[in-house]
Amino acid sequence: MLELESAEKRFADVVALRDVSLSISDGTTFGLLGPNGAGKTTTMRLILGIMTPDGGSVRWNGARIDERVRLRFGYLPEERGLYGKMRVRDHIVYFGRLHGVPKSEIEAAADEWIERLDLGTYALRPCAELSKGNQQKVQVACAAVHRPELLVLDEPFTGLDPVNAQILHDVLAAMQKRGTTLVLSSHEMWQIERLCTEFCIIARGSVRARGTLAQLRSGWPTRRVRVAPDGGAVCATLERIEGARFIERDGEAVTFDLPRATDCAELLRRLIEVGTISSFEQIEPSLQDVYLRVLRGDGTEAA
Numbered sequence: 001m002l003e004l005e006s007a008e009k010r011f012a013d014v015v016a017l018r019d020v021s022l023s024i025s026d027g028t029t030f031g032l033l034g035p036n037g038a039g040k041t042t043t044m045r046l047i048l049g050i051m052t053p054d055g056g057s058v059r060w061n062g063a064r065i066d067e068r069v070r071l072r073f074g075y076l077p078e079e080r081g082l083y084g085k086m087r088v089r090d091h092i093v094y095f096g097r098l099h100g101v102p103k104s105e106i107e108a109a110a111d112e113w114i115e116r117l118d119l120g121t122y123a124l125r126p127c128a129e130l131s132k133g134n135q136q137k138v139q140v141a142c143a144a145v146h147r148p149e150l151l152v153l154d155e156p157f158t159g160l161d162p163v164n165a166q167i168l169h170d171v172l173a174a175m176q177k178r179g180t181t182l183v184l185s186s187h188e189m190w191q192i193e194r195l196c197t198e199f200c201i202i203a204r205g206s207v208r209a210r211g212t213l214a215q216l217r218s219g220w221p222t223r224r225v226r227v228a229p230d231g232g233a234v235c236a237t238l239e240r241i242e243g244a245r246f247i248e249r250d251g252e253a254v255t256f257d258l259p260r261a262t263d264c265a266e267l268l269r270r271l272i273e274v275g276t277i278s279s280f281e282q283i284e285p286s287l288q289d290v291y292l293r294v295l296r297g298d299g300t301e302a303a
Contacts, residue, residue: 001025001061002047002150002181008055009042009205016042018205019056024198026149029172029182031196033189033291039205040185041078044152047183048075060150071100074148076139078155078185084128088119091127092141099146106145113141116171118164132159140168144175151175152183157191169195193287201294209294216290222257223264224283230254233274241267253279 002024009017017039024030034040045051046058049065060069082091089110096106114123117137122130127138136159144151156172157165165188172195176182186192192199193213200210209216222245227234229252238244238256247255258267268280285293 002183003059003062004043004046004056005059006056007043007046007053007058009039009046009051010054015205017046017053020202020205020207021056022200022207022210024181024183026181027176027179028198029176029184029196031192031199031287032183032185032202033192033199033287034185034202035295038202040202041154042205043202044075044154044183044185047150047152048073071146072149074099074143074146074151076143076151076153076156078158080132080135080139082127082135082138082142085126087124087126088130088138089114089123091138092145095142096145099148101146109145109147110141113145116167117141118167133161133164136160137164137168140171144171148180150181150183154185155187156184157186157188165191189286189288189291199287201291203295209290213287213290216287217285220285220290220293221260223260223262224255224257224285225264225267226250226253226255226279226281226283227271227277228253228279229276231275234271234277237271237274255283 004020004022007017007020020039020043032040032043042051046053047065049070058065063069086094092110092113093106096109097103101109114120117140119134119137119141122134127135130138140156143153156168160168169191172182176195184192184196198210198212199216201208224247227238230249235254238254239246241258241262243259245257247257264282268277271277271280
């Protein structure tokens with residue numbers, strides 16, 4: 001269990017974090033979201049013990065995070081942190097040794113990560129010769145080679161093309177199944193939505209919303225439906241609903257936002273009475289939809 005209780009952090013007159021409380025259970029994949037400058041990286045550095053809070057506390061399994069506990073964590077920073085002249089395999093081995101993995105074990109572990117991340121072609125090349133995407137994969141291997149209990153990743157998909165982004169996604173999903181606790185920050189909403197089981201949205205140093213995606217969606221004020229075909233009688237029926245709002249017409253389908261209290265089963269019966277319906281779909285808001293609504297200030301904390 002990772003717990004932040006009323007954590008605060010200031011830099012001179014700037015309040016980076018204000019009364020941030022989070023609880024992340026073992027094995028959870030936790031998405032930390034927010035705009036640039038929201039306090040995400042500061043939160044991660046408090047979790048890792050790189051910084052200490054000016055107020056509140058940060059604990060792992062009830063204990064303060066010290067150097068001994070920190071060895072059981074892994075960290076992928078947003079910034080590049082590789083030694084350019086060091087070869088890729090040596091780099092991964094070095095970081096494993098820094099985390100206390102015996103020399104007899106770390107070389108095999110490094111080779112395993114080189115294979116998993118498709119880095120075999122570059123294993124004996126200096127890190128500076130690699131593309132940004134491959135350097136990012138080397139950093140992932142360095143962060144995870146010691147099999148951490150908690151892995152914190154700040155913008156892990158930065159610089160990755162779609163093929164390598166999928167490789168990383170599969171690697172993180174495998175760690176997820178193995179029970180590793182993951183904390184991810186990313187602006188790639190679709191990746192975060194696929195991977196994470198819980199979320200926290202931070203803005204201006206404060207928690208604005210947190211919970212599972214289902215909990216975050218529960219506060220959504222409307223229901224969105226997509227109906228095909230969009231015959232005149234169908235559209236007229238939808239338009240007569242008080243509070244209904246036309247969104248778009250796509251081919252033969254029409255999409256409307258309706259009041260949350262709308263009984264969709266009853267609505268479908270009414271639409272069938274006035275027209276031939278081939279498709280009726282209720283569309284749940286995406287994580288990005290929820291995120292944008294929270295940042296606009298018309299969302300509330302989910303849990």
